[in-house]
Amino acid sequence: xxxxxxxxxxxxxxxxxxxxxxxxxxxxxxxxxxxxxxxxxxxxxxxxxxxxxxxxxxxxxxxxxxxxxxxxxxxxxxxxxxxxxxxxxxxxxxxxxxxxxxxxxxxxxxxxxxxxxxxxxxxxxxxxxxxxxxxxxxxxxxxxxxxxxxxxxxxxxxxxxxxxxxxxxxxxxxxxxxxxxxxxxxxxxxxxxxxxxxxxxxxxxxxxxxxxxxxxxxxxxxxxxxxxxxxxxxxxxxxxxxxxxxxxxxxxxxxxxxxxxxxxxxxxxxxxxxxxxxxxxxxxxxxxxxxxxxxxxxxxxxxxxxxxxxxxxxxxxxxxxxxxxxxxxxxxxxxxxxxxxxxxxxxxxxxxxxxxxxxxxxxxxxxxxxxx
Numbered sequence: 001x002x003x004x005x006x007x008x009x010x011x012x013x014x015x016x017x018x019x020x021x022x023x024x025x026x027x028x029x030x031x032x033x034x035x036x037x038x039x040x041x042x043x044x045x046x047x048x049x050x051x052x053x054x055x056x057x058x059x060x061x062x063x064x065x066x067x068x069x070x071x072x073x074x075x076x077x078x079x080x081x082x083x084x085x086x087x088x089x090x091x092x093x094x095x096x097x098x099x100x101x102x103x104x105x106x107x108x109x110x111x112x113x114x115x116x117x118x119x120x121x122x123x124x125x126x127x128x129x130x131x132x133x134x135x136x137x138x139x140x141x142x143x144x145x146x147x148x149x150x151x152x153x154x155x156x157x158x159x160x161x162x163x164x165x166x167x168x169x170x171x172x173x174x175x176x177x178x179x180x181x182x183x184x185x186x187x188x189x190x191x192x193x194x195x196x197x198x199x200x201x202x203x204x205x206x207x208x209x210x211x212x213x214x215x216x217x218x219x220x221x222x223x224x225x226x227x228x229x230x231x232x233x234x235x236x237x238x239x240x241x242x243x244x245x246x247x248x249x250x251x252x253x254x255x256x257x258x259x260x261x262x263x264x265x266x267x268x269x270x271x272x273x274x275x276x277x278x279x280x281x282x283x284x285x286x287x288x289x290x291x292x293x294x295x296x297x298x299x300x301x302x303x304x305x306x307x308x309x310x311x312x313x314x315x316x317x318x319x320x321x322x323x324x325x326x327x328x329x330x331x332x333x334x335x336x337x338x339x340x341x342x343x344x345x346x347x348x349x350x351x352x353x354x355x356x357x358x359x360x361x362x363x364x365x366x367x368x369x370x371x372x
Contacts, residue, residue, distance in 0.1 A: 171253075
């Protein structure tokens with residue numbers, strides 16, 4: 001009994017600073033808790049990725065040696081008995097090389113040891129490692145692609161957000177009309193239409209008409225001619241951006257329209273109308289604010305879906321972004337590059353969720369984290 005009482009008092013003593021911190025700064029304590037959860041989820045994600053790559057048949061060393069043997073075979077093989085002796089010598093040499101490369105890359109150790117070594121290197125030295133294929137620093141490879149992916153996805157997010165609110169609020173005021181029915185039909189159509197098929201059709205359109213490039217990135221750097229690059233970039237990404245916009249606006253617009261219609265039937269809207277306030281103010285100043293909550297909640301998922309969809313976009317339109325880099329790294333089983341890329345995208349989504357929770361508390365005074 002005394003031991004049980006001692007444990008309870010010890011637990012209360014340990015918890016008391018955290019309880020006081022939560023009461024004094026509820027929002028900050030909520031953010032800290034979400035960040036701790038985020039780091040824990042990233043840790044589990046990295047561990048799972050290392051395990052999955054371990055289960056994949058072969059590894060990067062096998063691919064490198066296969067390519068080397070194919071290159072040697074295409075270069076011509078000796079004839080007669082020399083070929084037999086050379087083949088045995090080459091097999092032994094290949095086996096020695098493979099063992100050496102496995103030790104060099106650390107692939108001769110269990111995957112969990114590889115993962116903890118990688119984690120130690122990242123946390124204490126900020127070193128994401130070296131690409132096993134190109135032998136370039138992973139941080140450099142990600143840095144050269146991050147801004148491209150962020151730019152096209154953020155542009156798409158801004159356009160989807162703006163037009164979703166604009167059209168959703170407008171057609172909520174026209175609910176039941178023929179125009180509203182037609183727009184709802186097309187929104188459902190593009191929302192359900194396969195994104196990869198839409199991208200292929202748009203690329204065929206660009207190829208047949210010549211109005212737009214079939215690639216989504218200019219063939220010269222920004223530093224060479226900044227103004228010309230800006231216009232050329234806008235021309236190159238128009239069709240991929242159109243595909244992303246059409247695929248994303250349908251669901252978001254319908255969600256905002258449905259939320260607006262739900263708000264317009266609330267008793268407080270009837271009370272506001274009874275006071276003689278204009279319909280424009282009813283929509284924009286009162287009902288509109290309450291449509292922000294579901295959008296903010298889903299914005300992190302929308303950004304995640306845009307990044308996931310950009311994988312296909314970047315492959316089809318040869319856009320130099322993170323999605324294409326990830327695809328090439330998975331095919332080549334470049335574990336350092338795969339892990340760093342996955343961690344970045346996952347961290348971006350988790351940070352977006354934390355930001356959306358903070359924005360909910362900002363726009364809605366009824367939400368106060370840590371208070372009952």
